[in-house]
Amino acid sequence: MPTAAFFAIGSEMTDPARGDSNGVLAAARLKEAGFDIGLVSRVEDRVEAIASALSGALETCDVVLASGGLGPTGDDLTREGAARALGVGIVEDGAWAEELTRRLASRGRALDAVNRRQALVVEGSEAIPNPRGLACGCCLRRGKAHLILLPGVPAEFREMLEGGVLPRLREAFPEQPEVRTVRAVLAGLPEASAEPVLSPWYGRRGVSVSILPHLGILRVTLTITSPPAESAADLEEEARRAFAAGWKGHLVSLDGTSLEAALGEALLRRGWTLAAAESCTGGLLAHKVVSVAGASRYFLGSVTAYDNEAKSSLLGVAPEILQRSGAVSEETARAMARGVRARFGAACAAATTGVAGPGGGSPEKPAGTVWVAVGTPEGEWAHRVHLPLDRLSVMEFSAHMALYHLWRRVRGAAAP
Structure with a gap:
């Protein structure tokens, strides 16, 4: 089985807190194409570091794919690093320079020296057109290895990988498992x-x-x-x-469909609409719902009621419930779900209320304690969840749990 390596190039990519969607996509698609992914790594914007990483991978892998560092600014150094690794120069691709001239002219701009850098390719390579952006990619063969450089913008990377890279690799490696x-x-x-x-x-x-x-x-x-x-x-x-x-x-x-999308599909199948009431998640639950294309077919809206007075005035949570049970309680969560269903006239609702932390907790309700409630035409349910992590993690976990419990009820799963 042929082997492949992937590099995300850019000093910003060396921050461990930053995700790398290009690496995830590249590894998945190359594996599906029959390649053994031996290395996925990140490299800073230094010519020496880029050259060292690429030259090492080219000695052991059949395909070396890199993203990033092909833009117009001085810190975009992937071409220079690749050229040094191969012992060649950098040249302008005339056809892509003409395409840049045409695209910029359509925007009322001229091709200046800065943007002209995006037409540069490693000497001896073939340019890979960029349908979405201005920087072209390039590919070349050195011995048995194929080196491919693509821009780092995720939407550009995805389209060029699917339309420009994978067809080339299928042609170069026809006998794949x-x-x-x-x-x-x-x-x-x-x-x-x-x-x-x-x-x-x-x-x-x-x-x-x-x-x-x-x-x-x-x-x-x-x-x-x-x-x-x-x-x-x-x-x-x-x-x-x-x-x-x-x-x-x-x-x-079983096909990678997300929880948010699966919930939307289930709502559409049943002809039900949805509204959300949020406190501790601060709109994150609604954000996840509307991140799915076509959510307007079933999602009516949401209320973020952080303050107790807002819970009462906007969602109809009775003040005596808040006084008796507190904002972080099963009773309040259920009342929020009921209130938002009534306000929007929605068939279904999901509600969250809790202590995201790090402060604000108590022995009875420590930080990370959240109540989620969901309602459908078939009933109403509430669940207590607890995750003693940082604030943003608690918010994300709580939104996921609200979506999960609602998805189970909408699709008709039996109660635990």
């Missing part, structure tokens, strides 16, 4: 609790398993490669059956 992928999305299930279903798959010939937990959501990717696996299709079907049976009540999808 069959690869099947199962992308399971689970909600409301701790990673350790998912393990009994996954454990039979570890160590099986031609099967690799990856698990990505994120605050109440688990993404499990099972990749089957044949050969060496005997039958990729049979193994895929076996995995789908095992996951559906073993993760019942938590399995959102």
Whole structure:
């Protein structure tokens, strides 16, 4: 099986807190295309560092893919690093320079020296057009290895990878193994609790398993490669059956569909609408719902009622409930869900109220304590959740739990 390496280039990418969506996408798509991903790494904006990383990978891998550092500014040094690694120069791609001239003219601008840098490519390479942006990519072959440089803007990277890179690689590596992928999305299930279903798959010939937990959501990717696996299709079907049976009540999808999107699909199937009432999540729950294209077909709106007076005036939470039980309580969460359903005339609702922390907690309600309530035409339910982590993590976890419990009820899952 041919091997591949990926580098995210840019000093900003060396911050561990910064995500790298390009690396995740590249690894997934290359693996699906039959490549063994031996390395995914980040490199700062220094010519020496870039040259060292690329030259090392080119000695051991069949494909080396890098994103970032192809823009017009002085810190965009990927071309220079690649040229040094290969011992060649940098040249202008005339056809892309003409395309830049045309695109900028359509915006009433001339091609200046700064933007002209985006038409530069490594000597001996072929330019890869950029349908969305101004910086072209480039690819070339050195010995058995293929070096590919793409811009780092995620939307540009995705389109160029799909339309410009993968077709080239399929042509260069025609005899690839069959690869099947199962992308399971689970909600409301701790990673350790998912393990009994996954454990039979570890160590099986031609099967690799990856698990990505994120605050109440688990993404499990099972990749089957044949050969060496005997039958990729049979193994895929076996995995789908095992996951559906073993993760019942938590399995959102087997094709990577997110919890938010699955909830939307379930609402549409039942012809129900949704409204949200939020306190501790501060609008994050609604943000997740509307991040799905087409959410206007079922989502009516939301109320962020942080203050107790707002809970009463906007959501109709009775002051005596707040006095008796407090803002962080089952009673208040249920009243918020009822109130927002009534205000919007929605069939369904989700509500969150809690102590996001780090302060504001008590022995009875420590930081990280949250009540979520959901309502549908079939009933009303409330759940207490607790996650003793940082403020933003508590907010994210709480939004996920509200979506999860509502998804279960909308799709008609039995109560626990």
